[in-house]
Amino acid sequence: MNPSHSAAHSPTKVDDVYWRDDYSPIDASDEELARIVAGADLPSLLTALAAVTGDHALIPTHLRPPWPPVETTPKPQGGLSESAQAEARELALAGLKRVRDEQLTKPRALFPEEARAIVEFITGGAGEADAALMMHELDLVTDRPGAPRWRFEDVAPDRDFEVAVIGTGMSGIAAMYRLKQAGVPFVVFEKNPEVGGTWWANTYPGVRLDTPTFGYSFSFAQRADWRSAFAEGAEIEEYAVEIVDRAQLREHVEFDTEVVSMTWDEESSAWEVVVRRDGVEQVRRFHAVIAATGQLEKPNVPSFPGQDDFRGVQMHSARWNHDVDLSGKRVAVVGTGASAYQIVPSIVDDVAHLDVFQRSGPWTVPAPNYHDPTPEPVAWLCEHLPHYGQWFRFQAFWGARTGRLHTVKVDPEWDRTDSVSEVNLRVRETLTEIMRKQWAAKPEMLDIVVPDYPPGGKRMLRDNGVWAEALHQEHTRVVTAGIERFTPDGIVTADGEEHPVDVVIYATGFKASDYLDPIVVTGPSGKTLKEHWNGDATAWAGVAVPGFPNLFLIQGPNTNYVVNGQFHFMIECGVEFTTEAIHQLLRRAMAAVEVTQEALDRFVDWIDRGNAERAWGQPQVQTWYKNSHGRVSQVWPFSHLEYWELTRGADFDADFVLRPRQEGGLRARAS
Template sequence: MTSTTPVPPLATGDGRHDGFPPVREDDAFLEQAVSEAELPALLAALALVTGDTALLEDGVKPPLPPMDSTIAPQGGMSAAAQQRARELAVGALKAFRDGGSVPAPDPGPELLGAVMRFVTKDAGDEYLPLLRHELGLAGDLGAPTWHKDDTAPATPFSVAVIGAGISGLAAAHRLQQAGVDHVVFDKNPEVGGTWWENVYPGCRLDTPNFAYSYSFAQKPDWPDQFSRRQQIEDYLRDVATDFGLRPHIRFDTEVLAASWDEAEHLWTLTTRTGDEPPATSRFHAVVSAVGQLNLPNIPDIPGRDTFAGRWFHSSRWDPAVDVTGLRVAVVGTGASAYQIVPSVVGAVAGLTVFQRNAPWMLPTPGYHRETPPGMHWLLRHVPHYGRCYRFWQFWLASEGRLPFVEADPEWTEEGSTSARNAELRRQLLGHLRAQVADRPDLLAKMTPTYPPGAKRMTRDNGVWAAALKQPHVDLVTEAVTSIVPEGIVTADGVLHEVDLVVYATGFRASDYLEPMTVTGRDGVDLHESWDGDARAHMGVTVPGFPNLFLLMGPNTGVVVNGSSLFMAECATEYVLECLGELLRRRAQSLEPTREATDAFCAWVDEGNLRRAWGVADVHTWYRNRHGRASQVWPYSLVEFHRRTRRPDLSAFTVRGGGEETS
């Protein structure tokens, strides 16, 4: 199935996608397209397009069984329900075509409510604000509730944003909407952050791609089910251009230091652009958008720098290196290794993979698949389908596998943390055994010894096991003890001779804001204050560091539910409400109290200790060197969304404006 129809543009927050061509195809074409569709989202979209809630029959409402090792196809609909859904969808498409492809007026609250209840299996009222925000048909509900020209037109106020990745672009867009002067600094020559930096072979999302997009910049034409790196980078470039963000960005400019001036109530940033001498500039507030996974973790192995061949970290992959015919070592078996190894195995002369802990693998047969042609056609021709499909993917992941990574203090079965976690383990082991039943040696090495969810799980469509089975591939589980000019030496005394070493060893996730020097009130150094244990109120603000806001800060990473874009958007909207409070009050600074921050962190710690990653005895980037899970959000998405709608000023000290409150 092919089509030469032009692809519609990004949605621009006006409540609907523009540019949808009319439906002219015959009945057979429509039936074929619908056979490849995601039905719950399609019925929801067609109900919006036609204004006909009769399409949302109880018999085709997706039952949404709990997610375990897999996601039930079509939301768990029976074969009979799927057939009825296709009949309804084809009939609605024919009527839409025959009526001139004229969509119904923008839906009112009653129709929107019916659609959301259908897709979510009657979610409770507590979810409605979140659901409206993510669907986006009632307008851009994440936009600031204020504008500087109305709130404080005569008050000078400027904001520095550090980083032009997913968080930084969200911040720049919201600041622009609020009419706040701002400058975005990025050390790279282009936007994208991690998606600009990571160019290793096979790099792609492990989150369904529609869910990995802004609510205010929805895209209906993703070509893959899990987007490749270049597709995400292109999307972020388009957002920067289409929303007019580029004039505010200073590329090739690294922020070296940020220092708070208590007398002037200003932040001084020291920056360096290219080879120029360092320069300084001053701002009323600073928003850090440097992310969590941007500082490479390169292991300090004895003799590392004596290696005679090439070596680099996976996030610093050199595209000029041709691996064809080389003997390659990949150190690590986490997410990046999981993508690199299958991508290079066919070109190298030899591949040695060094593993400390085997990854748990989630069955994902469609991980490398393109969007089916019929589905792609529907996304380009049916108004609202892209929004509804993004909403559907978001809802499926909103709670995700949280129930399956619970830690039951009474549970004693080895290798799991609760009855549900044990069931997830059994399912995943069955999936693994089916792939390597003919290789008992590999099965023993590839079987994790820790509970599922204690470390990041990888998406598996069979290519990892297939790569490790190749005759020129060796999976080594002996510890690496040293590196010599010829290669890598392991604890059993074996020298593994290689030409290229790739460190797929993850990131220093707990070292927030490094290598910047950040100095707050009374000359306190942020990194010395944290001492490797980053803490922030709501993951966003820090006591003693006024008007400093962190996006993707401590305890805001999601690892089994949702996506980082959702968390970045929520935090950005929270920051804008904090800035609005400052301007409304003509205040000079805002920061959380130590008591409120300690209480928040204690609550998050309590939640993390009820998750597999909080109790399992395994090395994971979820926890810092003190053993505390300082990176991960343990609760539901709706809880984070609710808490970030507006700041609780009782948790803050607000100074200036003729008063001080706390």
């Protein structure tokens, strides 16, 4: 297949709010183009060139990137050999010249057959098994999966049916977007004055992604003009706001409105939702509720004796007080997770003294570009080569599908507690050697900073050296003795030492297992969701809970990921299942849908077995992924494909109960 560009077709309807019909024409010299190619990512560049020109000679089979398994960091250029890279650069330069000389400034849509052929190249020939999943992520594919293929007005034009969405973080944005595409009436409640969820709430110094920026986006919002390799929080908040405005979703949102409780009314088969705004409560009625409150919403502030007597300032990283000037202050940072890892290097030069209270040190993987802008060749190609940014994003998505999952798989014969397999030990030794070099001037610190748990047991952070540099400073100290109590002027640790402190920053994460708290959700049995779970939250695919009809959780239990996966993809799968469940309910003229207990039990058994075979599921690993019962209730232990197949293959006849509408219950609009 080698279609000419002149015969190419253009998309008539593209499911992407960032879609561009035209790109800037190339007027660069051959020398300038050669410089761009020299600094470019070759697999995505060749793919983009083949897609826009239709010339598949630019993607020969022998130049497919092999994508060797990632242990710590990916191999450059997808693992292509030096000779393969040299050949690829020659092809890429010729392709860019053609784009320039023929003034190819428009993306060229791909029929599925050609799209699959191109995907086979960029995935190194491994994409066929995931073909449908891959098509979901490609803007250029005609009739790609994702958007609902039904409309409310066609399925249930006379039915009185409205959905409530709780929250406008990433999960809420996805829910809004798909509901609007389906034409389903909906209202969104957001307790904050703006969209963005955790990215609106978290404004602490240094806040940014710990995943590469191009991999952090929706399939329907493939932004390409990112400013940073790992975007700062403000840039992600900007992204959330842009999606809502570009998709015209803002009109559906009621801001500064908090959901207090929701109770299922059996007679009308609807949720009675109590919302509070400006101190006034109101009861609203909805036929389905999508809870998009996320896992990282409720701050976890540990409790210690004497906290109320402390005369200084206390704040959680997710509730940063920008009125507090840290200059010249004695500061304590409690925790060494992702937020602490970003805060400490950002404030260390301003404070007089910094105590970092550590329970266990973090594992980090090298990322020299962690604070760098988007590379200039990438930014140039995103502006001048049609759809290059989307192919660059697709490559990041493909690499994340399994990521480093193989490095955390437990070898049942392994007899060490600091690792779970031979490959996991190899990762440990590699990362430890990096730390050894970083701490060469203070080798006695290695026993403190090197974690004692297996790599991957907790979320691994990105490292460009600034954490070690901050902890090296003379006015910084790592405190490993546990906090015993507060005094009016500081903190006393278990070894009896008092640490004078002016400001305490809790970088202690979130109550991730307390889904939906503090909203009181009462089902038809009269039991609340919190009582039903009793501290052990479970939901089929993280979305559906038996006994709670027409309630859908997005990014619910067991949908987070650690060493593999893509955040937005998991959200989209959950949302697309939810829209299909609503479709089934409407198409069959039913009142309610809920998952069976048997289906949930099978799911939980499968998930628990998967997590038991991962580093984070081992008894020696203490992590927020585990709830008060010791069960891993946050993490998805498999790849993208399993979640895609689970949510796409839901059997509404076998695994769900669809309740008929009752006489005198839900009324048609015409009545």
